[in-house]
Amino acid sequence: MAESLNAKVAALFNEPGCDKNAAKDEKARKKGCSKPLQPGAAAGGCAFDGAKIALQPITDVVHLVHGPLACEGNGWDNRHAASSGPVLYRLGATTDITETDIVMGNGEKRLYRALREIIDRYAPPAIFVYSTCVTALIGDDIDAVCRHATEKFATPCIPINAPGFVGSKNLGNKLAGEALLDHVIGTREPATSTPTDINILGEYNLSGELWQVKPLLEKLGIRMSACITGDARYHEVASAHRARVNMMVCSTALINMARKMEERWGIPYFEGSFYGISDMSDALRNIARLLVARGAAADLLTRTEALIEEEEKRAWSRLEPYRARLAGKRVLLYTGGVKSWSIVSALQEMGMVIVSTSVRKSTDNDKQKVKDLMGGDAHMVDSIPPREMYAQLRRGDADILLSGGRTQFVALKARTPWLDINQERHHAFAGYDGMVTLVRELDASLSNPVWADVRRLAPWEEEEGETDFDDEGVQALMPIA
Structure with missing residues (x-):
């Protein structure tokens, strides 16, 4: 697991889609984007924290932290990522590893029992399992435990290998994206598919922001196949590979996901913003333009311009005072x-x-x-x-x-x-x-x-x-x- 994690981290530091990395020489790229943190140090913004905040808005799964209680206490619900339905993501779940477990080597056993208990009690569509500094250092193989539990209980158990000491919160965001690519996206086919399906990457529905954008897309007949990860459902993310266009809201976090989805499934992406009137309008235009290029009806462009004119006029009249x-x-x-x-x-x-x-x-x-x-x-x-x-x-x-x-x-x-x-x-x-x-x-x-x-x-x-x-x-x- 350690070798696999090291290889994945090295690959992320050499991300072709990152202009900053591309401008570095080979030696500088190997050093990574930030100084690795000390194991167990309360430095804040560690890789575990980054992975947790990127994935926790998937609302219908249980997020299980394999580590000491303090790791879950620090990372639980640290964003106001709102849900329109399930609230299982707000469950604070941890294996609560103690010193005795470390000495006696009980970590993997505790993890397996925790997975079994969660499935028996909540029957979630999936469980996300996060490694932490302690469990990574003592060598707990969460990949093997998750594989066995998935086969035994017929419930996907997804390993998230992002212990805090490997790097910064931003690196944790990217490792979370890698976990989705490796274990989730592409594992399920959508019930329906339309020429106007899109994904939004790097939007976490903070304070319900996604709900201010989604109605505009619906007015245009654009269907949001998956938001990764704001107000998301596991099955939506699993079938996100059938979308026609990806809009990337935060390139710092998920540029690796956008690039690999384009390589694997041919989904073009662009970076945009929902903040501000002109940026919101540009985002709608770019979505419509790419969808038409992928086979959507040509009148989508005309309808988009009409909606933009209507919404901008209404917004400016409210802003004028x-x-x-x-x-x-x-x-x-x-x-x-x-x-x-x-x-x-x-x-x-x-x-x-x-x-x-x-x-x-x-x-x-x-x-x-x-x-x-x-x-x-x-x-x-x-x-x-x-x-x-x-x-x-x-x-x-x-x-x-x-x-x-x-x-x-x-x-x-x-x-x-x-x-x-x-x-x-x-x-x-x-x-x-x-x-x-x-x-x-x-x-x-x-x-x-x-x-x-x-x-x-x-x-x-x-x-x-x-x-x-x-x-x-x-x-x-x-x-x-």
């Missing part, structure tokens, strides 16, 4: 991946100014799109230390911070509005309706009267002419206005 208040507002965008450029496009449509955007997890293609949108790379940043981010916000370089939950307290300490746009968010920002929601939330945060109150000096501070000091007693860069 916010334009005057948001135009010229400065935004510090601290995210990564596809959102490094897709959110930029959405905000620019409202006349907002992007101070800088993070490209920590972005591909070269993502970075090029940022340059095209913002006129060069001057606004692209990698990681910003919290102290530096705090200084920027205190200076007033930006009117609002858009980021994930990890940096919200930097903004709050700097007494600056903040809006969550990462995976923990509670609002859906995709599609035309999602753009309206995003703008409404931006306006609500920026116009909240609490910011004027928290920036105001207390009466005794005004009398004494005091300025603001940070928590460590270091004078801040500017007085509070």
Whole structure:
């Protein structure tokens, strides 16, 4: 299993579809995309975490973590990936390996018993089994156990070999895609097939975002064969090889899957975004164009343009009241991946100014799109230390911070509005309706009267002419206005 995993990791680091890897020499490619993590270290964002978050939105299967209890506790339900039906994916299942199991070599036995118990109790269409640092290091062969359990219980048991120490969360995303290609996709034929079947790759239905896009496709008669993996069902993913077109939402995570599906089953793919009005419209156009090229009725293009015109008109009429208040507002965008450029496009449509955007997890293609949108790379940043981010916000370089939950307290300490746009968010920002929601939330945060109150000096501070000091007693860069 170790040799197989090493070979798979090496192949992923040499992914032909990744422009960044293709530009490296052979020695640099062998090093991989990131420094491997130390086994058992609480580094966050490990390969196990990446595999789990990529596959957990498959809602009707049980996700079984073969490892210590803490691994499942850390990775369970860490995204608001919504389901329109089954909720089995929210079951926290683990073999709960202990020190005694490690010493006595009981890991594989515990795994087999766990598989049997899950099948007896829940009868899922499949079980996904995740290896972790501990079980990979002690040599538990989850492939062999899963093979035996699949034959014994007539239920697919899918091994996900992505222990945390092999690399980053992004590598875990890719290993999850490899597991689907090796064990799931192509193992079942769809009940029906149409000339307008598509797959969407790298969309996880966070806060129900997929449900803002799916009705638009249905209006055009386009059938979503499978979303990999948002609000997905196991049988949909298993028959995804019969789709006519793949739309890739996040190339950083699943470029290997898109490329191999094109090689094996001849499914063309393109990269697009559902964020922002123009990007949503372009996504619909590209889907229609590729479907017509694959044999769909030619009038699909005309109907797509008519729907785009109708939806854009409706969206802009709802956005117009916010334009005057948001135009010229400065935004510090601290995210990564596809959102490094897709959110930029959405905000620019409202006349907002992007101070800088993070490209920590972005591909070269993502970075090029940022340059095209913002006129060069001057606004692209990698990681910003919290102290530096705090200084920027205190200076007033930006009117609002858009980021994930990890940096919200930097903004709050700097007494600056903040809006969550990462995976923990509670609002859906995709599609035309999602753009309206995003703008409404931006306006609500920026116009909240609490910011004027928290920036105001207390009466005794005004009398004494005091300025603001940070928590460590270091004078801040500017007085509070």
